[in-house]
Amino acid sequence: MGNYLCLKPATKDEVTTLNTREAPPAHFMIKIESFSVLEKYGIKKYETKEFVATITSGCLNLYRRLIFKFNGKDSDYISVNLAMADTTSLPTNWEVNALFSVFIFNQISGNYLSSTGRTLCFQATKSEWGISKLISRKVLSDPSNGYIIDDRCVFGAEVFVVKREAAIERVLLTNVNTYYNHALEILGFSQLPQRWVSEEFDAGGQKWKILLYPKGNAEGTGSHFSASSSSWGRPVYIDLATINDPNKGFIVKYCCLLNIEINVKAVAHVS
Template sequence: MVLITAASAAAARAVAAGRPADDYIALETRDASPAHFLFKIESCSLLQNCGIDKYETNDFVAGEHKWKLIICPNGEDKAKDSDYISIYLAMGDTSSMPANWEVNAVFSIFLYNQIHDNYLYSLGITRRFLGVKPQWGFSKFISKKFLTDPSNGYLVDDNCVFGAEVSVVKKEAFAIECLSLKNFEIPYKRDWKIPNFSKLGEFWKSEEFSAGGHKWAVKLYPKGTGDASGRHVSVYLYYYGSNTDTAWYVGSSDNWGRDAFMEIATITDPKKGFIVNDSCLLEVEISVKAVVQICNDGDGDCNGNGNDGFNGIGIIVLAVMSVVGSSSSDKIENERKRNWKIPNFSKLGKVWNSEQFSAGGHKWKINLYPKGNGEATGRSVSVFLQHLGSERVKAPFTVFIKNHENPGGYCKRVSDNLWFSASDNSWGWSSFIEIAEINDSEKRFIVNDSCLLDIEISVQAVAQ
């Protein structure tokens, strides 16, 4: 059975309005007496005649601490609480407590029913007792009208009995985790030229470097490691934390990467241009997105100082590692330029697609929308370059629509240093050239209903 008094309902509305919660009280009944303290008041009606507005009991012990009850028979605040009994649990003698002491406790206040031989009690609440706030309780524990009604059984022969039960929450080691989000819009970039690639031992390791306020290193296994040994080059990014020897990021490991980063046959293929003059170009881009710090107990500031038992730091990182193909390879240089003469331009459908072609060891095609695409529909010609592979490829490119009669006359668009991927495999321009401009006979972009389209692609990096 749960009893919520009328005062409690009003107090609940006060809680909803953001006012103090002390007034809210839900009461239950039970047969068992309180575990720690009982306090009997005889001749209760004489309290007011004797001018006793506040009574503090002697100390009792619970959870290795001293406590006492404070009872205000006419309410703590006579202007607001005069129709209620106020009762509080307070810390007793604290002279032996250390400076800045703190005790967390779950407690209940009891009132004995002398007719039914059971107890009405407040549901346990948890509070933090401090030097500046040594007491907690209820300004409206129970109404005088309810208490003094003989049929309720709480005041019999002018006697009543209150009680208390206290359970101290022991402060043991606990973990504190702090997530700090970072906003690094520009990723940190680092590159290396690894000489004598064919003569490397089990692995090549970079020097330590800083990115996002943390220390890192890259380790490359030219003959692979783990399940990829003998088949792939393996590449890992290592995190070096200053707080522990076993710091971790993205999981519980201090390294992350790929066993099968790139096939050995691919990286050593002279046509790919990844190994030139027995040297390899390696790049890494790092964006530190978040830092998670974990500590045990202490002052809770998660900085590894003072009383904190610091035991870990987690880093959430966006990292792109690339083995870069050198453009000094004649094969790549020749493949990076391509041109088309598109006939019957006025009769093209929604989209013109080029045949597949190779550039930098990858397959591509051009998609041209003569009447535009997306928001540019009906206003501009749209042109996009599409990568036909699953790898992440960094390939800036330039597209030209050329004047038939003047080699120096053209409309040109130059891309940013874009990464193509399986999810973002097409880049270009919705508004490449206005339809009115490409059809202007004086511009000579369309002659005999044909259009000249050129592209230059520079494959700079591949992240597998």
């Protein structure tokens, strides 16, 4: 497999950011009864049964299990790890990136406290990742918070495999620096429609055309003559009174001469 950046979770000392949502977790839920027994007998961790997080291309089922640690390195916090349950069917040097979120059910409000999704990189050499500080034991154990009621609590998880199918765009910028001068003779100017389009012309390896709005465009409508290209222009170019004044010399015998200067600096080639 080729080399590429492997995203990993936050540092072990970072407290997880938690959000609230109404929808339950999509992939797994576990209800722990007699939660106090864990602390009473010094049970340090609990591993859930396997569950299917998602199905990747090729109809390969990826099984996971959650590992709850109640008396880990930092005993003031509950930690939750996600582990690959069975990797025997995966190819040598396998690698799976998954977006992992943990949920805690609030039995008072009826919604869920959820961790911000983290992209974890599972490999043959590291098949288990997790959140070392999901929630403090003090907050979790306080009955007024609603997470443990009658010595019962509910956790959940969502695991989405991040497929490496991102669209890739390649951009090559070519230095052109081409100057182009184009003259337009516009006959019957006073009879032009609201929007007039010139014939196409080449400049810097690109095709261009000029758009004229004899009666104005956008904020210049009714008061200014406007000139624009298909992507850039001037809605207020010159006021109508000035361009139509015969003493100014812009329109002579119903003919207007428009000179266009284009300086193409660079061209982007996208593939």
